[in-house]
Amino acid sequence: MSLMQILVFMVVGGMAGWIAGVVIHGGGQGVLLNVLVGILGAFLGGWLFGVMGIGVAGLGGLFLMATIGAVILLALLRLISRR
Structure with missing residues (x-):
């Protein structure tokens, strides 16, 4: 992965984390933590989609994958956290 791809992953993941924080009510860890979760979720989504053999194309596909991973x-x- 190139540096540019990692930066795009982080930006899209950050936006996906914010959306995931809105979708998961009570996920409200705060904006900063939701963005961090989004970035980690983007990597999780990329791994999960790869394992399942699903490919994504373009920023829209990347955003969808990152949002699913973040959720x-x-x-x-x-x-x-409930335990």
């Missing part, structure tokens, strides 16, 4: 990650964090 999964926020949901897992929400389950863990």
Whole structure:
């Protein structure tokens, strides 16, 4: 992965984390943590999509993949934090 691809992943992941924070009510970890979760979710989504053999194209596909990964990650964090 090139540096430019990593930067795009981080920016798109940050936006996806913000959207995931809105989708998962109570995910409200704050804007900064939601953005961090979005970046991690983008990598999680990329890994999950790769394992399932699903390819994405363009920024729209990357944004969708990152949002799905961020929602999964926020949901897992929400389950863990309730215990």
